[in-house]
Amino acid sequence: MNIGKELNYQWQVNVLGRSALRLNRILMARKAGKGQLGKSRLLTPPLNTSIWTKELIGQHYLRGRYANSHGKVAWVTSGAPIEFLKALDFYLLYPENHGALCGAARAAEGLSIEAEKAGYSRDICSYARTDIGAMLSGKTPVGRLPKPDLLLACTNICQTVLHWYRVLAHHFQVPLILIDTPFIYTEMTDHAVAFVKAQLEEAIIVAEKVAGKPLDPRRFKEVTRLSMLASELWLELLRRNRHRPAPISVFDQFTQMAPIVEMRGEASTVDLYAAMLKEVDQRIEQGIGVVPEERLRLLWDNLPVWYRLRYLAEFLGAHGAVIVASTYTNAWAELGPQMDPEHPMESMARTYMYPILNRGTGEKLATMRQMIQDYHLDGAILHSDRSCKPYSVGQMDQRDRLMRQDDLPALLLEADHNDPRSYSEEQVANRLTAFMEMLEAA
Amino acid sequence: MQTAAVRIPGRIENILSWKEQGGGIAAVFPIHYPRELLRAFGYLPVEVWGPPVVESVSSAAHVQPYVCSIVRNGLSFLQSGGLELADILLVPHACDSLQGLGSLLLDFIHPRQPTLTLYLPRGRRESDLSFLAQELHALYRRLAEIHGDSPTEPELMSSIRREEAADASLAQLHRQRSRLPLSDLAFYQLIRSREYLPAERFSQLASEALDQAGPITERGIPLLLSGIVPEPMALLNLIPELGGWVAADDLASCGRRLYPAGTSQDPFLRMAERIIHAPPDPTRGSSIESRHQHLLSLAAESGARGVVFHDVKFCEPELFDLPDLRRQLAESGLPSLLLEVDLNDPLSHQLHTRLQAFLEMIV
Ligand code: SF4
């Protein structure tokens, strides 16, 4: 270890950076106290704990900025089994989360254009374009991204990530671990589970080599336990929306979910969600909902439209409509009950084959139906995301069945999660208005 | 269908004659699958690459317009009765879109025929091989359930050997193309008959064509054609018209399926070996570098002076690799051109002009 670099890391991250982020948190808390945080005529103020989330994410990217001088770095896909990497002390960067952050910060379009200039087609996933653009140009709203020593791609969300990570591996010339999780059309077969387990065993060997140390089984169990706890708390948090009025909108969940994705396996994530749950419970006790008067409760399917979260929340809020549940935020809640810290390898193989995107289109409809029942929903908005085929293919039939068999109004909304060029506000507004009128008349 | 050298039975003619003999038909979507396994059960695999120019209204009720035309057309074709002669459907997993198609058929569309799926692993590791062998075993069991009877191991082995012989002939045709008295179009009509002819019939045609091999003839500027499928086939007339010649290919439907013979005496492992050891293909997880090396060696063997990437719009597996591949090929002195097509569109004037300019550049 280079002592000078390590001292600089400690100074920048743990002294300067941490203090600056803490100060920012205090200032934001003051603002929140005065009711000036996220002021909106139509929506109740954001959760106080959201300030903490912001601080954690800030810390995460700050650590990332200096991570190359401190230890090993892995870039991983959002649904990847990361517990063994965390236990080996890798700093983990999630390009998809970084893409989302760029989307919310309205930086994705510029970065996509950088990728397109280099020959990447507008027809590939806009997360990938955003991140490839950041990789090629060095531009990012978080200052700097660390270079990877290792890449981990898990196909449990899509095959796109494999192609994307092949590009990264080619660019950075570092090892790529592939965890190939056979798609579950109808049932999870034993040979598929054995295949995933065998790959995890091979992956650990590669990761140990890059980390330069062996995996400590106790630490592995502990990280798995923390992942499980965070996921369970996240599940509880989502379930609180069964109350009427719903205490936390899905648009808020979209921003509050960053730690469950990119800081899974950390104690601070568990603490954050425990505190958030407490605050949500207080809201329930006080009868505080997302909008002053909740009239319509809706489901959201697919990724968010990152660059128009607030607009959509307020548009719906104006009609007393709240997005109460979403298949997307639910995906990380489903992991917890599958995990078993006592048998991390066996449970990991099953857990990481289980995400909604690795199961059939009929299973997604079943999940939606369960949510509609559990959360007492009045309608569904299915975001047909031009960039995400695995999530979007199937929506036309899912919508059709919801409408015909469940008598539930459902809207297919064309957009793109990160590329505003594939989004027409006028068209969205018209469609949402018509949908609201239909729901209100029902 | 008559090429300069051999008469190729048409698709329908072939299907009807197979059925008359009491055989079944398996309609198979792209890309990789074990022909030998289907044949061992008496099903003749007939592949569905699109097909081009079909009405797309029926699929529009199920898949969004940003899904590739291979999937959209395949579904439309199925829904408009184009696969009525098929007894079973097989949808191998190649990409997110085909995954979606398989799932839609199983969960929502419920075609008349049983729908089978097959997951293809994305690596070349021992674990991939062993998983694929088991996945093929699972497909075997499913076929046995449907068929009510199942082939013995020796029967399976003999089916494998028959397909291996046909694949060896196919590889031979690819290697000998410059000696064959066939135009680009005729050559691809011949090799693409492997998509629907019984292996033994294809081997016979291949040997008839190979018998006519003569000295190497100059036909135009040699090109390497990469992409998914040479559709619309009019492209194969346009290339020679503009002074080019397809000297080799890296097409998912053609050159990427030159399966080598397996070595294992276990039929399932042997079938898995054949697929795993096929030439590089992004849908099977090949690295960009392995694809680059493969393209370079194809160009070196064939004398190709440039690469035409002829891709289907919205095909992510292809699109991701292109910038790096094209840059590296250019650095290796091999220029390239990208043409994106929708199977429903005729060859555009713009495509014509770009191809012409490319050929003029590399002449
Ligand atoms: S948005 Fe969809 S296609 Fe893109 S990485 Fe995520 S799951 Fe894959």
Ligand code: SF4
């Ligand atoms: S053309 Fe590409 S996207 Fe379409 S089915 Fe083939 S591999 Fe998949």
